[in-house]
Amino acid sequence: MRLTSAQTDRAAGVLLGQAIGDALGVPYEFGSAPLVPGHAELIGGGLGGFAPGEWSDDTAMAACIARVSATGADLTGDDALAAVAQGFVEWIDDDPADVGMQIGAILRDVATLPHDASAAVLARMRQLSDAAAAQDKAGNGALMRTGVVGLVALDDRERTARAAAAVAALTHADSRCVDSCVLWSEAVRVAVIERRLDVRAGLDLLPEERRGQWETWIDEAETWTPSQFAPNGYTVTAFQAAWAAIHATAGSREAYGADHVEDALQTAIAIGDDTDTVAAIAGALLGARYGVSGLPTDRARRVHGWPHLRGRDLVGLALATATREQGAWPQRKTMRTGFNRPLAVPHPADSGVLLGTEANLDQVADPRATAVVSLSRVGTADIAAAASATGKHVEVWLVDSDSPDGNADLAWTLRDAARTVRRLREEGETVLLHCVAAFHRTPSVALAYARLIGVDADTAARDIEAVLGRRIGGRLWETARTMPL
Numbered sequence: 458m459r460l461t462s463a464q465t466d467r468a469a470g471v472l473l474g475q476a477i478g479d480a481l482g483v484p485y486e487f488g489s490a491p492l493v494p495g496h497a498e499l500i501g502g503g504l505g506g507f508a509p510g511e512w513s514d515d516t517a518m519a520a521c522i523a524r525v526s527a528t529g530a531d532l533t534g535d536d537a538l539a540a541v542a543q544g545f546v547e548w549i550d551d552d553p554a555d556v557g558m559q560i561g562a563i564l565r566d567v568a569t570l571p572h573d574a575s576a577a578v579l580a581r582m583r584q585l586s587d588a589a590a591a592q593d594k595a596g597n598g599a600l601m602r603t604g605v606v607g608l609v610a611l612d613d614r615e616r617t618a619r620a621a622a623a624v625a626a627l628t629h630a631d632s633r634c635v636d637s638c639v640l641w642s643e644a645v646r647v648a649v650i651e652r653r654l655d656v657r658a659g660l661d662l663l664p665e666e667r668r669g670q671w672e673t674w675i676d677e678a679e680t681w682t683p684s685q686f687a688p689n690g691y692t693v694t695a696f697q698a699a700w701a702a703i704h705a706t707a708g709s710r711e712a713y714g715a716d717h718v719e720d721a722l723q724t725a726i727a728i729g730d731d732t733d734t735v736a737a738i739a740g741a742l743l744g745a746r747y748g749v750s751g752l753p754t755d756r757a758r759r760v761h762g763w764p765h766l767r768g769r770d771l772v773g774l775a776l777a778t779a780t781r782e783q784g785a786w787p788q789r790k791t792m793r794t795g796f797n798r799p800l801a802v803p804h805p806a807d808s809g810v811l812l813g814t815e816a817n818l819d820q821v822a823d824p825r826a827t828a829v830v831s832l833s834r835v836g837t838a839d840i841a842a843a844a845s846a847t848g849k850h851v852e853v854w855l856v857d858s859d860s861p862d863g864n865a866d867l868a869w870t871l872r873d874a875a876r877t878v879r880r881l882r883e884e885g886e887t888v889l890l891h892c893v894a895a896f897h898r899t900p901s902v903a904l905a906y907a908r909l910i911g912v913d914a915d916t917a918a919r920d921i922e923a924v925l926g927r928r929i930g931g932r933l934w935e936t937a938r939t940m941p942l
Protein backbone atom coordinates (compact mmCIF):
# COMPACT_ATOMS: atom_id res chain seq x y z
CA MET A 458 0.00 0.00 0.00
CA ARG A 459 1.05 3.61 -0.45
CA LEU A 460 2.22 5.06 2.83
CA THR A 461 2.30 8.69 3.90
CA SER A 462 5.71 9.99 4.85
CA ALA A 463 4.76 9.77 8.54
CA GLN A 464 3.67 6.15 8.12
CA THR A 465 6.91 5.42 6.31
CA ASP A 466 8.87 6.86 9.23
CA ARG A 467 6.94 4.63 11.63
CA ALA A 468 7.23 1.45 9.52
CA ALA A 469 10.96 2.06 9.25
CA GLY A 470 11.21 2.23 13.04
CA VAL A 471 9.94 -1.27 13.87
CA LEU A 472 13.12 -3.34 13.53
CA LEU A 473 15.37 -0.49 14.66
CA GLY A 474 13.26 0.02 17.79
CA GLN A 475 13.41 -3.72 18.47
CA ALA A 476 17.20 -3.74 18.00
CA ILE A 477 17.68 -0.83 20.40
CA GLY A 478 15.56 -2.55 23.05
CA ASP A 479 17.35 -5.86 22.52
CA ALA A 480 20.88 -4.40 22.68
CA LEU A 481 19.96 -2.22 25.65
CA GLY A 482 18.53 -5.18 27.55
CA VAL A 483 21.27 -7.68 26.70
CA PRO A 484 23.80 -6.61 29.36
CA TYR A 485 21.30 -7.29 32.14
CA GLU A 486 19.61 -10.53 30.99
CA PHE A 487 18.99 -12.84 33.92
CA GLY A 488 21.01 -10.54 36.15
CA SER A 489 24.26 -10.83 34.19
CA ALA A 490 25.18 -7.25 35.07
CA PRO A 491 23.87 -5.22 38.01
CA LEU A 492 21.35 -2.61 36.93
CA VAL A 493 20.54 0.71 38.50
CA PRO A 494 16.91 1.00 37.36
CA GLY A 495 16.55 3.67 34.71
CA HIS A 496 20.23 3.59 33.81
CA ALA A 497 20.59 0.74 31.35
CA GLU A 498 23.26 1.45 28.77
CA LEU A 499 24.62 -0.24 25.64
CA ILE A 500 27.54 -1.82 27.47
CA GLY A 501 27.41 -5.30 25.97
CA GLY A 502 28.09 -8.50 27.89
CA GLY A 503 25.07 -10.56 28.91
CA LEU A 504 24.94 -14.33 28.60
CA GLY A 505 26.52 -14.29 25.14
CA GLY A 506 29.42 -11.93 25.81
CA PHE A 507 28.00 -9.45 23.33
CA ALA A 508 29.80 -6.34 22.10
CA PRO A 509 28.39 -2.98 23.19
CA GLY A 510 25.38 -2.26 20.97
CA GLU A 511 25.19 -5.82 19.63
CA TRP A 512 21.74 -7.36 19.45
CA SER A 513 21.01 -10.95 20.38
CA ASP A 514 18.81 -13.84 19.21
CA ASP A 515 15.62 -11.78 19.29
CA THR A 516 16.67 -9.39 16.53
CA ALA A 517 18.78 -11.98 14.69
CA MET A 518 15.68 -14.17 14.28
CA ALA A 519 13.58 -11.15 13.35
CA ALA A 520 16.18 -10.42 10.67
CA CYS A 521 15.68 -13.96 9.31
CA ILE A 522 11.99 -13.19 8.88
CA ALA A 523 12.66 -9.72 7.50
CA ARG A 524 15.08 -10.95 4.85
CA VAL A 525 12.23 -13.04 3.46
CA SER A 526 9.42 -10.53 3.95
CA ALA A 527 11.55 -7.79 2.34
CA THR A 528 11.41 -9.72 -0.95
CA GLY A 529 7.63 -9.37 -0.95
CA ALA A 530 7.13 -13.09 -0.30
CA ASP A 531 3.83 -14.06 1.29
CA LEU A 532 4.55 -15.21 4.85
CA THR A 533 1.38 -17.28 4.95
CA GLY A 534 2.72 -19.54 2.19
CA ASP A 535 4.96 -22.57 2.64
CA ASP A 536 7.66 -21.30 0.28
CA ALA A 537 8.24 -18.18 2.33
CA LEU A 538 7.96 -20.07 5.62
CA ALA A 539 10.52 -22.60 4.39
CA ALA A 540 12.83 -19.70 3.56
CA VAL A 541 12.37 -18.28 7.07
CA ALA A 542 13.04 -21.72 8.54
CA GLN A 543 16.17 -21.95 6.41
CA GLY A 544 17.28 -18.58 7.79
CA PHE A 545 16.83 -19.83 11.34
CA VAL A 546 19.02 -22.84 10.50
CA GLU A 547 21.69 -20.59 8.98
CA TRP A 548 21.68 -18.58 12.17
CA ILE A 549 22.06 -21.64 14.43
CA ASP A 550 24.84 -22.91 12.14
CA ASP A 551 26.74 -19.73 12.91
CA ASP A 552 26.80 -20.91 16.51
CA PRO A 553 25.15 -17.93 18.22
CA ALA A 554 26.24 -17.24 21.76
CA ASP A 555 22.81 -17.11 23.32
CA VAL A 556 19.88 -19.25 22.21
CA GLY A 557 16.55 -19.79 23.97
CA MET A 558 15.93 -23.33 25.20
CA GLN A 559 12.88 -24.17 23.12
CA ILE A 560 14.33 -22.65 19.95
CA GLY A 561 17.73 -24.24 20.50
CA ALA A 562 16.28 -27.73 20.91
CA ILE A 563 14.27 -27.40 17.70
CA LEU A 564 16.90 -25.74 15.53
CA ARG A 565 19.77 -28.01 16.54
CA ASP A 566 17.66 -31.01 15.60
CA VAL A 567 16.58 -29.50 12.28
CA ALA A 568 20.14 -28.41 11.46
CA THR A 569 21.13 -32.09 11.12
CA LEU A 570 18.92 -32.38 8.00
CA PRO A 571 20.37 -31.64 4.55
CA HIS A 572 20.13 -27.87 4.32
CA ASP A 573 18.90 -27.80 0.75
CA ALA A 574 15.84 -29.88 1.61
CA SER A 575 13.71 -26.89 2.53
CA ALA A 576 10.38 -28.75 2.56
CA ALA A 577 11.83 -31.36 4.88
CA VAL A 578 13.29 -28.68 7.15
CA LEU A 579 9.91 -26.96 7.35
CA ALA A 580 8.06 -30.21 8.06
CA ARG A 581 10.50 -31.28 10.78
CA MET A 582 10.44 -27.84 12.38
CA ARG A 583 6.67 -27.90 12.59
CA GLN A 584 6.67 -31.42 13.97
CA LEU A 585 9.03 -30.40 16.78
CA SER A 586 7.05 -27.21 17.37
CA ASP A 587 3.85 -29.26 17.78
CA ALA A 588 5.63 -31.65 20.11
CA ALA A 589 6.79 -28.75 22.30
CA ALA A 590 3.25 -27.38 22.40
CA ALA A 591 1.95 -30.81 23.40
CA GLN A 592 4.32 -30.64 26.38
CA ASP A 593 2.76 -27.30 27.34
CA LYS A 594 5.85 -25.31 26.38
CA ALA A 595 4.97 -21.69 25.70
CA GLY A 596 8.18 -19.68 25.74
CA ASN A 597 8.55 -16.11 24.54
CA GLY A 598 10.74 -17.06 21.54
CA ALA A 599 8.11 -16.41 18.88
CA LEU A 600 6.81 -13.19 20.41
CA MET A 601 10.33 -11.76 20.57
CA ARG A 602 10.67 -11.80 16.77
CA THR A 603 7.12 -10.98 15.66
CA GLY A 604 7.25 -7.18 15.37
CA VAL A 605 8.29 -7.13 11.72
CA VAL A 606 5.34 -9.38 10.80
CA GLY A 607 3.15 -6.37 11.60
CA LEU A 608 4.54 -4.78 8.41
CA VAL A 609 3.81 -7.52 5.89
CA ALA A 610 0.24 -6.50 5.08
CA LEU A 611 -0.34 -3.00 6.43
CA ASP A 612 -3.74 -2.72 4.73
CA ASP A 613 -4.98 -6.18 5.69
CA ARG A 614 -5.38 -7.09 9.35
CA GLU A 615 -6.61 -10.65 8.68
CA ARG A 616 -3.60 -11.42 6.53
CA THR A 617 -1.31 -9.89 9.13
CA ALA A 618 -2.84 -12.20 11.73
CA ARG A 619 -2.47 -15.27 9.52
CA ALA A 620 1.17 -14.43 8.86
CA ALA A 621 1.86 -13.84 12.56
CA ALA A 622 0.28 -17.19 13.44
CA ALA A 623 2.17 -19.06 10.71
CA VAL A 624 5.57 -17.61 11.63
CA ALA A 625 4.97 -18.19 15.35
CA ALA A 626 3.96 -21.81 14.77
CA LEU A 627 7.27 -22.59 13.07
CA THR A 628 8.76 -23.01 16.53
CA HIS A 629 5.98 -22.17 19.01
CA ALA A 630 2.71 -23.87 18.09
CA ASP A 631 1.11 -23.44 21.51
CA SER A 632 -2.03 -21.29 21.17
CA ARG A 633 -0.79 -18.81 23.80
CA CYS A 634 2.37 -18.22 21.74
CA VAL A 635 0.39 -17.85 18.54
CA ASP A 636 -2.17 -15.51 20.12
CA SER A 637 0.51 -13.29 21.66
CA CYS A 638 2.11 -12.91 18.21
CA VAL A 639 -1.21 -12.16 16.52
CA LEU A 640 -1.97 -9.44 19.08
CA TRP A 641 1.50 -7.89 19.03
CA SER A 642 1.80 -7.90 15.24
CA GLU A 643 -1.61 -6.28 14.91
CA ALA A 644 -0.62 -3.68 17.51
CA VAL A 645 2.45 -2.89 15.38
CA ARG A 646 0.31 -2.61 12.25
CA VAL A 647 -2.14 -0.27 14.00
CA ALA A 648 0.69 1.86 15.42
CA VAL A 649 2.22 2.31 11.96
CA ILE A 650 -1.06 3.11 10.21
CA GLU A 651 -2.93 4.99 12.95
CA ARG A 652 -0.14 6.30 15.22
CA ARG A 653 -1.61 4.85 18.36
CA LEU A 654 -0.71 2.20 20.90
CA ASP A 655 -3.39 -0.46 21.30
CA VAL A 656 -2.71 -4.11 22.11
CA ARG A 657 -6.45 -4.81 22.26
CA ALA A 658 -6.84 -3.95 18.57
CA GLY A 659 -6.42 -7.57 17.52
CA LEU A 660 -8.58 -9.28 20.15
CA ASP A 661 -11.28 -10.04 17.58
CA LEU A 662 -8.66 -11.79 15.43
CA LEU A 663 -8.28 -14.49 18.10
CA PRO A 664 -10.59 -17.50 18.37
CA GLU A 665 -13.62 -16.35 20.33
CA GLU A 666 -13.10 -18.75 23.22
CA ARG A 667 -9.69 -17.23 24.04
CA ARG A 668 -10.52 -13.53 23.84
CA GLY A 669 -11.79 -13.20 27.41
CA GLN A 670 -8.61 -14.70 28.83
CA TRP A 671 -6.48 -12.27 26.84
CA GLU A 672 -8.60 -9.31 27.96
CA THR A 673 -7.90 -10.35 31.53
CA TRP A 674 -4.17 -10.69 30.87
CA ILE A 675 -4.06 -7.24 29.23
CA ASP A 676 -6.07 -5.72 32.10
CA GLU A 677 -3.49 -7.15 34.51
CA ALA A 678 -0.67 -5.61 32.50
CA GLU A 679 -2.35 -2.22 32.81
CA THR A 680 -3.16 -2.39 36.51
CA TRP A 681 -0.30 -4.26 38.16
CA THR A 682 3.08 -2.62 38.46
CA PRO A 683 5.51 -3.64 35.70
CA SER A 684 7.91 -5.27 38.16
CA GLN A 685 5.30 -7.94 38.89
CA PHE A 686 5.86 -9.43 35.43
CA ALA A 687 9.00 -11.36 36.24
CA PRO A 688 10.03 -14.03 35.50
CA ASN A 689 8.99 -13.52 31.89
CA GLY A 690 10.26 -16.43 29.83
CA TYR A 691 6.61 -17.44 29.36
CA THR A 692 5.03 -15.79 26.33
CA VAL A 693 2.07 -14.38 28.27
CA THR A 694 4.25 -12.82 30.98
CA ALA A 695 6.67 -11.44 28.40
CA PHE A 696 3.72 -9.86 26.57
CA GLN A 697 2.41 -8.42 29.83
CA ALA A 698 5.85 -7.15 30.87
CA ALA A 699 6.41 -5.37 27.55
CA TRP A 700 2.94 -3.84 27.52
CA ALA A 701 3.09 -2.90 31.23
CA ALA A 702 6.35 -1.04 30.60
CA ILE A 703 4.86 0.89 27.67
CA HIS A 704 1.52 1.54 29.34
CA ALA A 705 2.90 2.59 32.72
CA THR A 706 5.20 5.18 31.12
CA ALA A 707 2.76 6.58 28.54
CA GLY A 708 0.95 9.23 30.56
CA SER A 709 1.69 12.71 29.37
CA ARG A 710 4.85 11.44 27.69
CA GLU A 711 2.94 10.07 24.74
CA ALA A 712 1.35 13.43 24.11
CA TYR A 713 4.65 15.16 24.61
CA GLY A 714 6.90 13.07 22.48
CA ALA A 715 9.34 10.33 21.97
CA ASP A 716 10.97 10.43 25.42
CA HIS A 717 8.37 7.73 26.00
CA VAL A 718 10.62 5.32 24.07
CA GLU A 719 13.50 5.65 26.50
CA ASP A 720 11.24 5.65 29.56
CA ALA A 721 9.44 2.52 28.43
CA LEU A 722 12.61 0.62 27.51
CA GLN A 723 14.25 1.50 30.83
CA THR A 724 11.11 0.32 32.64
CA ALA A 725 11.02 -2.89 30.61
CA ILE A 726 14.63 -3.67 31.49
CA ALA A 727 14.17 -2.78 35.16
CA ILE A 728 11.57 -5.57 35.39
CA GLY A 729 14.49 -7.96 35.17
CA ASP A 730 14.81 -11.61 34.08
CA ASP A 731 14.69 -11.87 30.25
CA THR A 732 15.47 -8.17 29.88
CA ASP A 733 16.62 -8.14 26.27
CA THR A 734 13.58 -10.03 25.05
CA VAL A 735 11.05 -7.91 26.93
CA ALA A 736 12.76 -4.73 25.72
CA ALA A 737 12.98 -6.09 22.16
CA ILE A 738 9.25 -6.81 22.13
CA ALA A 739 8.47 -3.38 23.56
CA GLY A 740 10.97 -1.69 21.25
CA ALA A 741 9.31 -3.00 18.09
CA LEU A 742 5.97 -1.51 19.10
CA LEU A 743 7.53 1.75 20.27
CA GLY A 744 9.41 2.04 16.99
CA ALA A 745 6.13 1.51 15.16
CA ARG A 746 4.47 4.29 17.15
CA TYR A 747 7.24 6.91 17.17
CA GLY A 748 9.14 6.08 13.99
CA VAL A 749 12.82 6.35 13.22
CA SER A 750 12.53 10.10 13.87
CA GLY A 751 11.49 9.31 17.45
CA LEU A 752 14.18 6.76 18.25
CA PRO A 753 17.27 7.97 20.10
CA THR A 754 19.92 8.51 17.42
CA ASP A 755 22.85 7.97 19.69
CA ARG A 756 21.56 4.46 20.45
CA ALA A 757 20.45 3.81 16.88
CA ARG A 758 23.94 4.43 15.51
CA ARG A 759 25.47 1.86 17.87
CA VAL A 760 23.25 -1.17 17.25
CA HIS A 761 24.54 -4.00 15.11
CA GLY A 762 24.39 -7.77 14.99
CA TRP A 763 23.86 -10.99 13.13
CA PRO A 764 24.05 -11.26 10.13
CA HIS A 765 26.54 -8.35 9.87
CA LEU A 766 23.85 -5.70 9.87
CA ARG A 767 23.62 -2.22 11.32
CA GLY A 768 20.66 0.00 12.09
CA ARG A 769 20.28 1.37 8.59
CA ASP A 770 20.09 -2.18 7.22
CA LEU A 771 17.19 -2.88 9.57
CA VAL A 772 15.50 0.30 8.36
CA GLY A 773 15.94 -0.98 4.80
CA LEU A 774 14.49 -4.40 5.59
CA ALA A 775 11.51 -2.88 7.40
CA LEU A 776 10.80 -0.45 4.58
CA ALA A 777 11.12 -3.08 1.87
CA THR A 778 8.70 -5.28 3.84
CA ALA A 779 6.21 -2.47 4.32
CA THR A 780 6.33 -0.97 0.83
CA ARG A 781 7.39 -3.99 -1.28
CA GLU A 782 9.74 -1.67 -3.10
CA GLN A 783 13.13 -3.14 -3.84
CA GLY A 784 16.33 -1.17 -3.93
CA ALA A 785 14.86 2.06 -2.57
CA TRP A 786 16.57 4.16 0.10
CA PRO A 787 18.49 3.25 2.23
CA GLN A 788 19.71 0.54 -0.14
CA ARG A 789 20.15 3.01 -2.99
CA LYS A 790 23.76 3.60 -3.95
CA THR A 791 23.54 7.34 -3.95
CA MET A 792 21.05 9.96 -2.87
CA ARG A 793 23.10 12.87 -4.13
CA THR A 794 21.00 15.54 -5.77
CA GLY A 795 23.82 17.14 -7.72
CA PHE A 796 24.25 20.09 -5.37
CA ASN A 797 27.95 20.74 -5.83
CA ARG A 798 28.95 23.54 -3.50
CA PRO A 799 30.97 22.22 -0.56
CA LEU A 800 31.00 24.37 2.55
CA ALA A 801 32.47 22.91 5.76
CA VAL A 802 32.53 26.17 7.69
CA PRO A 803 33.34 25.86 11.39
CA HIS A 804 30.39 26.22 13.74
CA PRO A 805 30.69 29.66 15.37
CA ALA A 806 30.33 28.20 18.86
CA ASP A 807 32.48 25.09 18.33
CA SER A 808 35.10 24.83 15.62
CA GLY A 809 35.03 21.03 15.98
CA VAL A 810 31.71 20.99 14.16
CA LEU A 811 31.80 21.72 10.44
CA LEU A 812 28.63 22.90 8.75
CA GLY A 813 28.40 21.44 5.28
CA THR A 814 26.43 20.26 2.30
CA GLU A 815 26.13 16.92 0.55
CA ALA A 816 29.09 17.96 -1.60
CA ASN A 817 31.25 17.68 1.53
CA LEU A 818 30.68 13.91 1.59
CA ASP A 819 33.40 13.72 -1.05
CA GLN A 820 35.83 15.12 1.46
CA VAL A 821 35.00 13.03 4.48
CA ALA A 822 38.29 11.20 4.17
CA ASP A 823 39.80 14.61 4.77
CA PRO A 824 41.16 14.27 8.31
CA ARG A 825 39.31 17.36 9.38
CA ALA A 826 36.10 15.36 9.89
CA THR A 827 36.16 12.07 11.78
CA ALA A 828 32.41 11.65 12.16
CA VAL A 829 29.44 12.54 10.01
CA VAL A 830 25.91 13.51 10.98
CA SER A 831 23.67 13.35 7.91
CA LEU A 832 20.46 15.32 8.16
CA SER A 833 19.48 14.37 4.62
CA ARG A 834 19.32 10.89 3.18
CA VAL A 835 22.51 9.30 1.93
CA GLY A 836 23.11 6.22 -0.18
CA THR A 837 25.39 3.28 0.50
CA ALA A 838 28.16 4.73 -1.66
CA ASP A 839 27.77 8.24 -0.26
CA ILE A 840 28.92 7.21 3.19
CA ALA A 841 32.55 7.30 4.08
CA ALA A 842 33.39 3.67 4.74
CA ALA A 843 35.40 4.35 7.87
CA ALA A 844 32.82 6.51 9.59
CA SER A 845 30.09 4.05 8.71
CA ALA A 846 31.90 0.98 9.97
CA THR A 847 32.73 2.53 13.32
CA GLY A 848 29.22 3.81 13.91
CA LYS A 849 30.52 7.34 13.61
CA HIS A 850 28.15 8.01 10.77
CA VAL A 851 24.75 9.08 12.00
CA GLU A 852 21.61 9.54 9.98
CA VAL A 853 18.84 11.69 11.36
CA TRP A 854 15.29 11.35 10.03
CA LEU A 855 14.54 15.04 9.59
CA VAL A 856 12.25 16.35 6.85
CA ASP A 857 12.90 19.78 5.35
CA SER A 858 9.28 20.91 5.50
CA ASP A 859 7.32 23.83 6.88
CA SER A 860 4.23 21.66 7.20
CA PRO A 861 3.32 20.49 10.72
CA ASP A 862 2.90 17.00 9.22
CA GLY A 863 6.44 16.99 7.85
CA ASN A 864 8.05 15.82 11.08
CA ALA A 865 6.28 13.74 13.70
CA ASP A 866 7.85 15.55 16.64
CA LEU A 867 10.16 18.21 15.29
CA ALA A 868 11.44 19.63 18.58
CA TRP A 869 12.27 16.16 19.86
CA THR A 870 14.13 15.26 16.67
CA LEU A 871 16.13 18.53 16.67
CA ARG A 872 17.06 18.07 20.34
CA ASP A 873 18.04 14.47 19.73
CA ALA A 874 20.23 15.46 16.77
CA ALA A 875 21.91 18.19 18.81
CA ARG A 876 22.58 15.75 21.65
CA THR A 877 24.14 13.32 19.21
CA VAL A 878 26.50 16.01 17.93
CA ARG A 879 27.45 16.80 21.53
CA ARG A 880 28.02 13.12 22.23
CA LEU A 881 30.33 12.74 19.23
CA ARG A 882 32.26 15.82 20.35
CA GLU A 883 32.60 14.30 23.82
CA GLU A 884 34.07 11.25 22.11
CA GLY A 885 36.71 13.51 20.59
CA GLU A 886 35.36 13.52 17.06
CA THR A 887 35.40 16.37 14.59
CA VAL A 888 31.89 16.32 13.20
CA LEU A 889 30.72 17.11 9.70
CA LEU A 890 27.09 18.19 10.08
CA HIS A 891 25.42 18.28 6.69
CA CYS A 892 22.21 18.12 4.69
CA VAL A 893 21.78 18.74 0.97
CA ALA A 894 22.53 22.46 0.74
CA ALA A 895 22.76 23.73 4.35
CA PHE A 896 19.66 25.88 3.83
CA HIS A 897 17.43 24.69 6.70
CA ARG A 898 18.33 21.43 8.34
CA THR A 899 22.04 22.03 8.96
CA PRO A 900 21.65 25.54 10.40
CA SER A 901 18.67 24.44 12.51
CA VAL A 902 20.53 21.55 14.15
CA ALA A 903 23.57 23.82 14.49
CA LEU A 904 21.36 26.27 16.37
CA ALA A 905 19.91 23.59 18.64
CA TYR A 906 23.47 22.38 19.34
CA ALA A 907 24.70 25.89 20.16
CA ARG A 908 21.85 26.34 22.63
CA LEU A 909 22.58 22.91 24.11
CA ILE A 910 26.17 23.92 24.88
CA GLY A 911 25.02 27.14 26.50
CA VAL A 912 24.91 29.85 23.83
CA ASP A 913 21.79 32.01 24.01
CA ALA A 914 19.41 31.54 21.10
CA ASP A 915 19.63 35.01 19.58
CA THR A 916 23.42 35.13 19.63
CA ALA A 917 23.68 31.65 18.17
CA ALA A 918 21.15 32.41 15.44
CA ARG A 919 22.93 35.61 14.45
CA ASP A 920 26.37 33.96 14.38
CA ILE A 921 25.19 30.98 12.34
CA GLU A 922 23.54 33.27 9.80
CA ALA A 923 26.77 35.25 9.65
CA VAL A 924 29.02 32.25 8.88
CA LEU A 925 26.57 30.86 6.34
CA GLY A 926 26.21 34.30 4.80
CA ARG A 927 22.43 34.32 4.59
CA ARG A 928 19.22 34.84 6.52
CA ILE A 929 17.58 31.60 7.59
CA GLY A 930 13.90 31.12 8.35
CA GLY A 931 11.18 28.51 8.29
CA ARG A 932 9.66 26.12 10.75
CA LEU A 933 12.81 24.11 11.51
CA TRP A 934 14.83 27.23 12.30
CA GLU A 935 12.09 28.83 14.41
CA THR A 936 11.57 25.58 16.33
CA ALA A 937 15.30 25.25 17.01
CA ARG A 938 15.37 28.86 18.21
CA THR A 939 12.40 28.70 20.58
CA MET A 940 11.93 25.09 21.71
CA PRO A 941 12.64 24.12 25.31
CA LEU A 942 15.87 22.15 25.54
Ligand SMILES: [Mg+2]
Nearest residue numbers: 513514515733
Ligand atom coordinates in the same frame (compact mmCIF):
# COMPACT_ATOMS: atom_id res chain seq x y z
MG1 LIG B 1 18.10 -12.35 23.49
